Amino acid sequence: xxxxxxxxxxxxxxxxxxxxxxxxxxxxxxxxxxxxxxxxxxxxxxxxxxxxxxxxxxxxxxxxxxxxxxxxxxxxxxxxxxxxxxxxxxxxxxxxxxxxxxxxxxxxxxxxxxxxxxxxxxxxxxxxxxxxxxxxxxxxxxxxxxxxxxxxxxxxxxxxxxxxxxxxxxxxxxxxxxxxxxxxxxxxxxxxxxxxxxxxxxxxxx
Amino acid sequence: xxxxxxxxxxxxxxxxxxxxxxxxxxxxxxxxxxxxxxxxxxxxxxxxxxxxxxxxxxxxxxxxxxxxxxxxxxxxxxxxxxxxxxxxxxxxxxxxxxxxxxxxxxxxxxxxxxxxxxxxxxxxxxxxxxxxxxxxxxxxxxxxxxxxxxxxxxxxxxxxxxxxxxxxxxxxxxxxxxxxxxxxxxxxxxxxxxxxxxxxxxxxxx
DNA sequence: CGATGTCTTGAACCACCTCAAGCCCGGTGG
DNA sequence: CCACCGGGCTTGAGGTGGTTCAAGACATCG
Numbered sequence: 365x366x367x368x369x370x371x372x373x374x375x376x377x378x379x380x381x382x383x384x385x386x387x388x389x390x391x392x393x394x395x396x397x398x399x400x401x402x403x404x405x406x407x408x409x410x411x412x413x414x415x416x417x418x419x420x421x422x423x424x425x426x427x428x429x430x431x432x433x434x435x436x437x438x439x440x441x442x443x444x445x446x447x448x449x450x451x452x453x454x455x456x457x458x459x460x461x462x463x464x465x466x467x468x469x470x471x472x473x474x475x476x477x478x479x480x481x482x483x484x485x486x487x488x489x490x491x492x493x494x495x496x497x498x499x500x501x502x503x504x505x506x507x508x509x510x511x512x513x514x515x516x517x518x519x520x521x522x523x524x525x526x527x528x529x530x531x532x533x534x535x536x537x538x539x540x541x542x543x544x545x546x547x548x549x550x551x552x553x554x555x556x557x558x559x560x561x562x563x564x565x566x567x568x569x570x
Numbered sequence: 571x572x573x574x575x576x577x578x579x580x581x582x583x584x585x586x587x588x589x590x591x592x593x594x595x596x597x598x599x600x601x602x603x604x605x606x607x608x609x610x611x612x613x614x615x616x617x618x619x620x621x622x623x624x625x626x627x628x629x630x631x632x633x634x635x636x637x638x639x640x641x642x643x644x645x646x647x648x649x650x651x652x653x654x655x656x657x658x659x660x661x662x663x664x665x666x667x668x669x670x671x672x673x674x675x676x677x678x679x680x681x682x683x684x685x686x687x688x689x690x691x692x693x694x695x696x697x698x699x700x701x702x703x704x705x706x707x708x709x710x711x712x713x714x715x716x717x718x719x720x721x722x723x724x725x726x727x728x729x730x731x732x733x734x735x736x737x738x739x740x741x742x743x744x745x746x747x748x749x750x751x752x753x754x755x756x757x758x759x760x761x762x763x764x765x766x767x768x769x770x771x772x773x774x775x776x
Numbered sequence: 777c778g779a780t781g782t783c784t785t786g787a788a789c790c791a792c793c794t795c796a797a798g799c800c801c802g803g804t805g806g
Numbered sequence: 807c808c809a810c811c812g813g814g815c816t817t818g819a820g821g822t823g824g825t826t827c828a829a830g831a832c833a834t835c836g
Contacts (some may be wrong), residue, residue, distance in 0.1 A: 777836100778835105778836095779834100779835090779836085780833100780834090780835090780836100781832105781833085781834085781835105782831105782832080782833075782834095783830105783831080783832070783833090784829105784830085784831070784832090785828105785829090785830085785831095786827105786828090786829090787826100787827090787828095788825100788826085788827090789824105789825080789826075789827100790822105790823105790824095790825080790826095791822105791823095791824090791825090792821105792822090792823090792824095793820105793821080793822075793823090794819105794820085794821075794822095795818105795819090795820090795821100796817100796818085796819090797816100797817090797818090798815105798816085798817085798818105799814100799815075799816070799817100800813105800814085800815070800816090801812105801813095801814085801815095802811105802812095802813095802814105803810100803811085803812090803813105804809100804810085804811085804812105805808105805809090805810090805811105806807105806808090806809085806810100
C-alpha cells in the first residue's frame with residue numbers, strides 16, 4: 365500500500381483485524397474543525413482495529429506514513445483461531461495490554477510535560493521502539509518518516525512550535541532531526557530532557 | 571477496600587488481574603517531580619492490570635476513589651480459564667480494545683481541545699459511562715467522587731483553572747458541579763461545548 | 777526550472793499557570 | 807454546643823509558554 369493511504373477510517377465497523385508487517389502507520393483521531401491528534405505510531409508487528417464485542421464503530425483512522433504491507437485477518441477467522449489456540453489469545457491480550465500502557469504514557473506526556481519534554485519523549489520512544497526490532501544494532505541514527513506537522517499532531521503542539529523546540533534541541537547538541545533523519549547526539553541528556561527516570565529508561569534499552 | 575488505598579503501584583510485576591465489582595478507581599501515572607496524570611477512571615466491570623507477555627512491569631498505579639470491591643484473579647488461573655473457554659478470551663480482547671479506544675479519545679481531548687472543552691468532555695464521558703450501567707435511568711444527576719484537583723489531573727490542567735472553567739459552565743447554566751454532585755442542566759450545549767459531533771454523542775446515549 | 781510541500785523565523789497575542797490570600801464546610805474534641 | 811482544624815473551593819493579579827498570523831527560504835519532484 366502506498367504512502368498516504370488510509371487503511372481504515374473513523375466510523376467504519378471493523379470486519380477485520382490488521383497485522384502490520386512492514387512500514388509505519390499513524391493512528392489518529394479528528395475533531396470536527398479538522399484538528400488532528402495522532403494517538404499512536406504503529407510499527408511492524410502491530411495489531412490494529414481489534415473489534416469490540418458489541419460491534420461498535422471504530423473511533424479512529426489509520427494512515428500509512430510509508431509504503432506498507434499488512435495482512436488482513438477477517439473477524440470470522442480470528443474467532444476460529446482464538447478457539448483453536450488459547451496461546452494466541454494470551455498473546456493478543458498481552459499485546460493489547462502493552463498498547464494501553466504505551467497510550468497511557470503518551471497521554472501523560474501530552475497532559476503534563478512541557479513542549480520540549482514532549483518532543484524529546486516522542487523521539488526517544490520512537491527510537492527505542494524502532495531499535496527493539498533490530499536488537500544488537502547500536503547505531504544512534506534512524507529514519508523517521510515524519511514531518512514536523514505530524515510530530516505536532518502527536519504531541520499536541522503546533523508545527524511552528526515543534527520547529528522551535530527542534531532548533532533548540534539541535535543547538536544544545538542533543539538531537540539532530542533534519543528531513544526525516546534522526547541523529548541522537550547525546551542520549552543521556554535526551555533522557556533527562558524527556559523526563560524519563562533513569563531506571564525506566566534503562567529497561568527500555570532492554 | 572477503603573478510599574485512597576492503592577490497588578497496585580507503578581513498578582510492580584503483575585501477578586494478578588483485577589476485576590472491579592463496585593466503586594471508582596483512578597488509573598494514574600506519576601512524573602519524578604510529583605506531577606500526576608490520571609489516564610483513566612475505572613468503573614464497575616473494568617478489568618485492570620492485564621499482564622504483558624514478557625512479564626514487564628506495570629507502568630501505572632490504581633487508586634480507590636471510593637469504597638471498592640475487587641475480585642483478584644491470579645495469572646495462573648487466568649491462563650487456564652482462557653484455555654478452557656475461548657469465549658472469554660474474545661471478551662477480554664474486546665474489552666481491552668474498548669479501553670484503547672477510550673484512551674485515544676481522552677488523549678485527543680488533552681492534546682487538542684481547550685480547557686473548557688476538556689472539562690465538558692470529561693463530565694460528559696463520566697456521565698454517559700455511568701448511565702450505561704443503569705440503562706433506562708434518565709435522571710440527569712449523579713455523584714462523581716472527584717475533587718477539582720483530580721479533574722485537573724485527568725484533563726492536564728491545574729485545579730485553579732478547573733475551578734474557573736466550572737464556574738463559567740455553571741454561570742452559563744450548562745452543568746452544575748458542587749461537592750461531588752453533578753447536575754446536567756443543558757445536555758445539548760454540553761455536547762456542543764465538549765466538541766463531540768452530534769452523531770457520536772447519540773451513539774453514546776445508545 | 778517552475779511548482780509545491782516543508783521548514784524557518786519574527787512579532788504580537790492569549791490561554792493557562794503560578795503565587796497568594798481568604799472562605800466554606802465537615803469532622804473532631806473539649 | 808462551640809472552637810478549632812484541615813482539606814477543598816474560590817478569586818485576584820501578574821507572568822509565561824505556546825499560539826497565531828505572516829513572510830520568506832529551502833528541498834524535492836515533475
